[in-house]
Amino acid sequence: MTNPRADRVRDVAKLAQRSARQRRGLFLVEGPQAVREALRLDASRGTPLVTEVYASPACLDRYPELDELATATGALRLATDEVLAALADTVNPQGIVAVCRYLDTSLDDVLARSPRLVAVLCRVQDPGNAGTILRAADAAGADAVVLTEGSVDVYNPKVVRSTAGSLFHVPVVIGVDGDELVARVREAGLGVLAADGYGVVDLDVLQDESAARRLGSEASGGGNGAGDSPSSYALERPTAWLFGNEAQGLSEEELALADARVAVPIYGEAESLNVGTAATVCLYASARAQRLDPGLNG
Amino acid sequence: MTNPRADRVRDVAKLAQRSARQRRGLFLVEGPQAVREALRLDASRGTPLVTEVYASPACLDRYPELDELATATGALRLATDEVLAALADTVNPQGIVAVCRYLDTSLDDVLARSPRLVAVLCRVQDPGNAGTILRAADAAGADAVVLTEGSVDVYNPKVVRSTAGSLFHVPVVIGVDGDELVARVREAGLGVLAADGYGVVDLDVLQDESAARRLGSEASGGGNGAGDSPSSYALERPTAWLFGNEAQGLSEEELALADARVAVPIYGEAESLNVGTAATVCLYASARAQRLDPGLNG
Numbered sequence: 001m002t003n004p005r006a007d008r009v010r011d012v013a014k015l016a017q018r019s020a021r022q023r024r025g026l027f028l029v030e031g032p033q034a035v036r037e038a039l040r041l042d043a044s045r046g047t048p049l050v051t052e053v054y055a056s057p058a059c060l061d062r063y064p065e066l067d068e069l070a071t072a073t074g075a076l077r078l079a080t081d082e083v084l085a086a087l088a089d090t091v092n093p094q095g096i097v098a099v100c101r102y103l104d105t106s107l108d109d110v111l112a113r114s115p116r117l118v119a120v121l122c123r124v125q126d127p128g129n130a131g132t133i134l135r136a137a138d139a140a141g142a143d144a145v146v147l148t149e150g151s152v153d154v155y156n157p158k159v160v161r162s163t164a165g166s167l168f169h170v171p172v173v174i175g176v177d178g179d180e181l182v183a184r185v186r187e188a189g190l191g192v193l194a195a196d197g198y199g200v201v202d203l204d205v206l207q208d209e210s211a212a213r214r215l216g217s218e219a220s221g222g223g224n225g226a227g228d229s230p231s232s233y234a235l236e237r238p239t240a241w242l243f244g245n246e247a248q249g250l251s252e253e254e255l256a257l258a259d260a261r262v263a264v265p266i267y268g269e270a271e272s273l274n275v276g277t278a279a280t281v282c283l284y285a286s287a288r289a290q291r292l293d294p295g296l297n298g
Numbered sequence: 299m300t301n302p303r304a305d306r307v308r309d310v311a312k313l314a315q316r317s318a319r320q321r322r323g324l325f326l327v328e329g330p331q332a333v334r335e336a337l338r339l340d341a342s343r344g345t346p347l348v349t350e351v352y353a354s355p356a357c358l359d360r361y362p363e364l365d366e367l368a369t370a371t372g373a374l375r376l377a378t379d380e381v382l383a384a385l386a387d388t389v390n391p392q393g394i395v396a397v398c399r400y401l402d403t404s405l406d407d408v409l410a411r412s413p414r415l416v417a418v419l420c421r422v423q424d425p426g427n428a429g430t431i432l433r434a435a436d437a438a439g440a441d442a443v444v445l446t447e448g449s450v451d452v453y454n455p456k457v458v459r460s461t462a463g464s465l466f467h468v469p470v471v472i473g474v475d476g477d478e479l480v481a482r483v484r485e486a487g488l489g490v491l492a493a494d495g496y497g498v499v500d501l502d503v504l505q506d507e508s509a510a511r512r513l514g515s516e517a518s519g520g521g522n523g524a525g526d527s528p529s530s531y532a533l534e535r536p537t538a539w540l541f542g543n544e545a546q547g548l549s550e551e552e553l554a555l556a557d558a559r560v561a562v563p564i565y566g567e568a569e570s571l572n573v574g575t576a577a578t579v580c581l582y583a584s585a586r587a588q589r590l591d592p593g594l595n596g
Contacts, residue, residue, distance in 0.1 A: 132572060138566040164568070169567035212513070264582075267438055268437055268440065273433070277578045
């Protein structure tokens with residue numbers, strides 16, 4: 001394709017708008033890393049995910065795996081840099097743009113798989129923050145990411161970009177009501193923690209208690225129940241973490257739904273942490289406690 | 299002030315450019331939170347920091363503490379929203395803009411205060427990442443942040459904004475050569491860790507070993523030297539962390555300078571972590587190990 005003003009190009013470019021995405025159930029994926037992850041997922045599941053791939057010959061030459069995966073879809077079209085620039089939301093899509101079907105799943109599906117770590121974005125609005133949390137959730141081995149009603153659109157090109165491919169690794173659930181979500185995850189056996197800068201429970205205390213339980217039980221021969229420290233919440237439990245809107249944090253209603261309001265400790269003078277940063281610390285703390293718990297591993 | 303085309307307004311607005319900042323040794327601070335932190339620091343030190351403050355009456359009405367601090371400088375001028383928009387780098391400076399003197403300090407000053415936790419940005423280029431790391435370093439109680447030659451300008455308005463005031467909390471050193479820096483921090487008794495996604499040392503292993511030493515020594519009556527696990531690096535040591543450029547990571551030369559190359563473990567499928575996210579996890583791990591070490595606290 002050489003004409004950046006072709007109808008097809010215009011149709012794809014419209015996917016930068018939420019209304020067009022929602023009408024067609026399709027979204028844009030840009031750049032070699034994100035497109036490769038989309039194609040890998042496409043290749044591994046039964047139903048097709050990637051409906052179109054546009055790439056420059058130079059990009060395919062440079063990334064042979066991408067070339068192979070894209071060719072295998074039967075939906076690859078060579079395109080000039082001008083066409084690629086017109087298709088993409090970014091000025092420089094680095095030679096490749098794909099169109100994908102929506103891939104969010106249902107809360108039922110997620111809960112049926114007995115998740116142990118779930119990140120819930122409660123009205124998080126900034127695309128970069130949402131993407132950072134999704135990427136951190138993937139890194140921490142979370143089983144799902146849920147975006148409640150009123151959160152940024154996970155298919156916004158800025159969110160897709162900032163997940164750096166993690167959107168294709170972690171099951172995502174969107175448009176859920178917060179109250180209903182909490183009730184459902186509780187039924188599924190998960191505890192619920194609210195990340196809250198004003199929380200009275202210190203994340204480090206939860207980590208200390210969890211470590212003490214583990215080392216206590218190891219010392220007593222690998223049994224369980226040997227922990228003797230008073231625990232407000234056992235961090236090694238299957239857990240859904242609630243993360244709030246960047247300006248307002250979690251609402252009183254959301255906070256009231258949680259088993260505990262947990263603050264990441266601030267050792268310096270910073271007033272608060274960015275929600276993406278706080279979420280990273282919280283998810284890694286849970287992942288570490290769960291991994292180390294002798295009752296759940298080995 | 300009511301004329302957005304006045305010479306004074308133009309002069310201030312030029313501080314969005316690096317060349318103007320460097321020539322004059324001044325930078326822009328925008329928004330109530332950042333300006334308040336600048337004014338608080340200004341009020342607490344001997345040499346003046348804030349040279350000019352421009353604010354709308356509405357903003358001063360809304361933030362009485364800001365009004366008081368700004369008035370006390372003797373450098374407050376009321377301005378219209380049009381003037382404020384013309385002064386600032388952002389479209390909406392939320393009613394207040396200040397001009398500050400450069401506040402970076404020397405490596406000598408930092409090392410003279412026996413720092414225990416230092417974050418080193420090695421050619422980090424993205425303003426948002428640099429700001430996130432500075433904010434996380436502040437939250438984790440780091441004693442200084444160092445930006446090596448070739449890093450983003452810490453006085454770039456985007457960096458200043460994304461630090462959310464932490465630029466005025468943590469001593470910052472700029473323009474240092476990486477080799478020299480490492481030699482100097484070693485002389486000052488700090489160990490050096492490289493955050494490296496390909497590192498062979500797992501951050502969780504360092505945390506486990508540190509926790510085991512602590513609990514071991516507590517069990518033996520608070521003595522020290524009771525740790526019996528093989529340690530590649532004692533996380534409770536005073537430490538300088540090296541964080542690399544977002545695209546290239548740390549160079550082989552930089553990696554070779556470190557005592558260990560440490561990876562934040564990836565439990566899921568994510569290929570890597572954003573440098574800001576990785577830095578947060580690393581700095582918090584050190585802060586926690588240092589805080590808990592009985593040899594250094596209580």
